[in-house]
Amino acid sequence: MFVELGVALLVAAAVPYLLFAVLYGWHRPRGSPIEKEAYEPTVSIVLPTYNEAGIVERKLADVAALDYPTEKLELIVVDASDDRTPDLVESYFDDDGPTVRVIREESRQGLAIALNEGYAAASNDVIVKTDCDSKVAPDALREAMANFADPDVGAVTGRTAEVLGGSEVESDYRGIQAHIQTLESHLDSTFIFHGPFSAFRRELVVPVDADSLADDSELALRIRRNGHRVVFDPDVRYSEAAHSGFRQRRTQKDRRAMGLIRLLTRQVDALGRHGRYGRAVLPFNWLFMLVGPWLLAAGLATLTLGALLSFGVSGAALPLALAGFVAVGSRDALGPLQPFYALFDTQVSLLHAALALQFTAADGQWEPEAELREAFD
Incomplete structure (x- = not known):
């Protein structure tokens, strides 16, 4: 009985993937869902920083390399550092660079508060949020802006073109995620927005929750709820670093998962509303992020119990095989x-994040990861 129940739970956990496969095979979406046109609005780039002295100049070079008219750019840095980061920013550009404004916070208050302050200070047509520990393709800004030629588009995000540090686990997951987000955007809008590059029409920007752990996705969701599409364009490319090791990935991946779970539960009233976004996109993410991990854990636990009861000590082969799967998968x-391990690893993060939200305080603070930043050198 336990074996049959365990199998049934695992089959139920696979439902989100089956739904995606059916919808993707039906639509076969490619590229941006928007009929892109050349478009050059003014852009405010908001960059939150905290003790980034070792990498901030590389990020500023990244901004300088963007294929976009400098006179249409402004850079707003919101800084809470106790190192030389703000001084390096203020002295980096000459008279030919973009307008630069550094907002120095008196005390570190968290990423969401810093972003709300940066967004409020922006004066241009479109706000682009990016992270210091990421690289943006030179044409990313131009590709993203071409989506805003459609007045129905309120926000645009892009894809991870390269995972720095060589993590095949993260690279495989990001590839799967890109297919999912492309489908979501062709159906209506996508749910997840990404820190390395997220763009928003300034007049649509509203403050996010002070304790938000998914500030980019929260702002995009609020913009969609207010009537504008929020889309994923795979031609908007960036790079970021990631771990492959099972334990190493927990800090980085679990924090993201906590933010998305909290956002889904806080915005539960959006289900069933806002066109296909509420009827298809959000239900899929609920199944994938909130229901699936618990079904997977229950299925594996029940199947293991059934194997032990049915085969005695020999039934331990199942958890041993799972441990081997994790050990080998975390080594790429x-x-x-x-790719199956990449999905499993994500489900582990989602389950761990759901538990952490119940028993720990998530205050919106983030800590730089020195090991990951070495991937940029």
Whole structure:
């Protein structure tokens, strides 16, 4: 009985993936869902920083390399550092660079508060939020702005073109995620927005919750609720670093998962509303992020119990096989099975994040990861 129940739970956990496969096969979406046109609005780039002295000049070079008229750019840095970061920013550009404004926070209050302050200070048509520990493709800004030629578009995000540090686990997951977000955007709008590059029409920007752990996605969701599409364009490319090791990935991946879970639960009243966004996109993310991890855990636990009751000590082969799967997968050594491990790893993060939200305080603070930043050198 336990074996049959365990199998049934695992099949139920696979429902989101089956739904995606059916919808993707039906639509076969490619590229941006928007008929893009050349468009050059003024842009405010908002960059939150905290003790970034070792990498901030590389990020500023990244901004300087953007294929976009400098006179249409302003850079707003919201800084809470106790190192030389703000001084390096203020002295980096010469008279030919973008307008630069550094907002120095008296005390560190959290990422969401810093972003709300930066967004409020922006004066241009479109606000682009980016992270200091990411690289943006030179044409990313131009590709993103071409989506805003459609007045129905309120926000645009892009894809991870390269995972720095060589993490195949994250690279495989981001590839799967890009397919999901492309489909979501062709159906209506996408749910997840990404820190390395997220763009918003300034007049649509509203403050996010002070304790938000998914500030980009929260702002996009609020813009969609107010009547504008929020889309994923795979031609908008960026790079960021990631771990492959199972334990190393928990801090980085679990924090993201906590933010998305909290956002979904706080915005539960959006289900069933706002066109296909509320009828298809959000239900899929609920199944994938909130229901699926618990079904997977219950299925594996029940199946293990059934195997032990049915086969005695030999039934321990199942948890041992799972441990081997994790050990080999975290070393990027599963070959063609590696994408399955990437999905499993994500479900682990979502389950761990759901538990952490119940028993820990998530205050919106973030800490720089020195090991990941070495990938940029």
